[in-house]
Amino acid sequence: MNFFSSSFKLGILGGGQLGKMLLYETRKWDIRTKVMDASTDAPCRIACNEFIQGNLLDFDAVYNFGKDVDVLTIEIENVNVDALEKLEHEGVKVYPPTKTLRTIQNKATQKLFYTDNDIPTSPFTRFAYTSEIEDSISNGGLRYPFVWKSAQFGYDGQGVKIIRKLADLDELPNVECIAEEMINxxxxxxxxxxxxxxxxxxxxxxxxxxxxxxxxxxxxxxxxxxxxxxxxxxxxxxxxxxxxxxxxxxxxxxxxxxxxxxxxxxxxxxxxxxxxxxxxxxxxxxxxxxxxxxxxxxxxxxxxxxxxxxxxxxxxxxxxxxxxxxxxxxxxxxxxxxxxxxxxxxxxxxxxxxxxxxxxxxxxxxxxxxxxxxxxxxxxxxxx
Structure with a gap:
């Protein structure tokens, strides 16, 4: 396939700084690009060939965005994987593949993947809700300090907190999460x-x-x-x-x-x-x-x-x-x-x-x- 100065179209989900820096390279090689981001002021907007404003977690928005691109990639993991999977089945090349993205997108699933494949990682406990952690502490299942991580949607330091005492849990969202042992x-x-x-x-x-x-x-x-x-x-x-x-x-x-x-x-x-x-x-x-x-x-x-x-x-x-x-x-x-x-x-x-x-x-x-x-x-x- 001819990618350069051609009708080939690369789709990028996410219009932040990573996407902007990807566009430095596509412009260098004259590769046509289409970008979607929720923000009208996304950094990518100035450098892509086509910009679509849309919710990256919305099935219809992602599916409709990807129908007319040849290869689809991401600059952020928080995207609708079901829509990507449908596009993949319909012949759109999606990278990373949806199978990979499903494993990585959820931190609890990601940690289980490491243990299932004998990949060294810190000990952890998975919880359906943050509210379950207090019982685990009371029963001796967890010891301070430990690291709380939201299973999904954490990014740029968000969704992570070191827990040193019970009160540290008070303002955390009641979501699926993991508690990791603090590593020295x-x-x-x-x-x-x-x-x-x-x-x-x-x-x-x-x-x-x-x-x-x-x-x-x-x-x-x-x-x-x-x-x-x-x-x-x-x-x-x-x-x-x-x-x-x-x-x-x-x-x-x-x-x-x-x-x-x-x-x-x-x-x-x-x-x-x-x-x-x-x-x-x-x-x-x-x-x-x-x-x-x-x-x-x-x-x-x-x-x-x-x-x-x-x-x-x-x-x-x-x-x-x-x-x-x-x-x-x-x-x-x-x-x-x-x-x-x-x-x-x-x-x-x-x-x-x-x-x-x-x-x-x-x-x-x-x-x-x-x-x-x-x-x-x-x-x-x-x-x-």
Missing amino acids: FKNELAVIVVRNTVGKVKTYPVVEMEFHPEANQVEYVICPARIEEAVAKKATEVALRVSEKLEHVGLLAVELFQTKDDEILVNEVAPRPHNSGHYSIEASYTNQFEQHIRAILGLPLGKTKSKVAGIMVNLVGAEGHMGDVVYENIDAILEMDGVTPHIYGKKQTRPFRKMGHVTIVDEDMGKARAIAQKVKETIKVISK
Whole structure:
């Protein structure tokens, strides 16, 4: 099939920043795109060939959107899988496949998948409702602290909370959920695995992630991870096993814990371009967004190695600020060597909302990390 400068049409469900960055690559190759998002101000709107406003969880909206595309992909997991399955049965190529997406979309199902396939993960308990957790604590089935996760619709740190006392449960929604044992880890890592439609597989270098303690969001992504080679090898092997068992197509970001004893446990996965791969735009031979396009179109996969050390700093809305966004001191960070800001195009800021990211590249990892710290301290995402 001719994908370039042709009548071929790629559909993307979700019009946020990940979709916008995918569109950088489709425009580079002149691939026609159609995007659907619930927001009229979605960042993707300015760069796609056709934009549809619609609810990603509505069966009819998703089904009707996908009927006239040749390949359909996602930039967020929270989509109507029943509609995707119907489209798949009618001949539309859907990547990741609906079977993969069904497993990943529900965190309880995802965790059961790991245990069923002998993939190392933290111990957990599944609950039909949050209200059932109190009885489990009373009966000794759960011990503090543990991590509560909503089984569905968690995203960007939402739907996750550390429970240290009974009162911490009070404001949580009464939904299907899991309670995970707190892991005594020394590093949070991630590996991006890419698999194309003909089964070719490659991995990106292991990255190290530093999280904001309150927002449960990544603050820094460091590539390569500052870990021993044996640990990196083990992390890559675990990620490849997850990929093989899920039989995904496209990108799969596998988030991992490195325990104090250097064991590797799977935290969770995302079947799409991911925050942990943003560094690749400046630092890699083939960035994650181009790689995803290559994979879902069955094209040869690109080189995944890094050209230079890369660090990504997330730009999130400052606490105490809501409204029209202002990026304070952006000119100051542009004066720093190896610094590239990416602004997502969201006009309204709120506390901890992802508004952009900054990539720092340098031949010296230590220097890159020092500049990243300076960037974090300098730029502020505030409101007017």
